[in-house]
Amino acid sequence: MNLRRLLPGLFDKMARKKHSAPEDGQPKGADKKAGTAAHLLLGKEGEEAATALLTRKGYAILDRNWRQARLELDIVCRDGDTIVFVEVKTRGSDSHGGPVHALGIAKQRTLCRAARAWLAAHKAWEQPCRFDVICALRNGSTLHLEHFCHAFDCPPALDSSHTSWQPW
Numbered sequence: 001m002n003l004r005r006l007l008p009g010l011f012d013k014m015a016r017k018k019h020s021a022p023e024d025g026q027p028k029g030a031d032k033k034a035g036t037a038a039h040l041l042l043g044k045e046g047e048e049a050a051t052a053l054l055t056r057k058g059y060a061i062l063d064r065n066w067r068q069a070r071l072e073l074d075i076v077c078r079d080g081d082t083i084v085f086v087e088v089k090t091r092g093s094d095s096h097g098g099p100v101h102a103l104g105i106a107k108q109r110t111l112c113r114a115a116r117a118w119l120a121a122h123k124a125w126e127q128p129c130r131f132d133v134i135c136a137l138r139n140g141s142t143l144h145l146e147h148f149c150h151a152f153d154c155p156p157a158l159d160s161s162h163t164s165w166q167p168w
Contacts (some may be wrong), residue, residue, distance in 0.1 A: 011154075028141075039092075046090025046136035047074055049143050053134065057083065068121065071114035083129045085115045087151075090136040090143075103133055112154035 051061060054077055062083070063076040075086035089102045111131060119125055133151040137144045 042092055047088045049136055050134040053145050061134045068117045071117055073114050083127045084132050085113055086132045088134045092138045108152050113124050114166055
């Protein structure tokens with residue numbers, strides 16, 4: 001049975017609704033100039049502010065937005081002899097718990113895998129490491145930053161293919 005033939009008006013309405021754009025032609029929440037979603041621009045602004053904060057604190061920035069396959073690290077820096085993996089969480093409001101609540105256990109495990117990949121790629125296994133989180137919260141036109149040093153530890157290794165080599 002072909003539903004398109006039986007209910008042609010329904011499918012026409014659905015097609016018009018699906019393909020219609022707002023009056024300005026841009027998807028809801030998108031930046032009109034660059035075509036970039038507003039949440040991506042806010043995230044980029046948060047990472048820029050976090051990088052500036054770390055630099056002011058004397059950290060040496062080693063990598064930004066480092067990727068390997070599906071793994072990503074926002075900022076990798078050095079604090080003295082310690083390599084610091086920094087996750088930046090930026091939010092436009094704290095209506096859903098704010099940025100600090102956006103880092104669950106699954107995300108922590110993913111960050112641990114990404115850190116292991118970074119250390120392997122840079123042959124830095126022997127370096128002491130830690131995980132920091134910087135929360136950025138938009139309040140009007142200002143961005144408030146909060147830096148949590150040593151925010152979490154990596155869970156212990158589960159099998160021999162994920163051997164633990166860091167004191168996390």
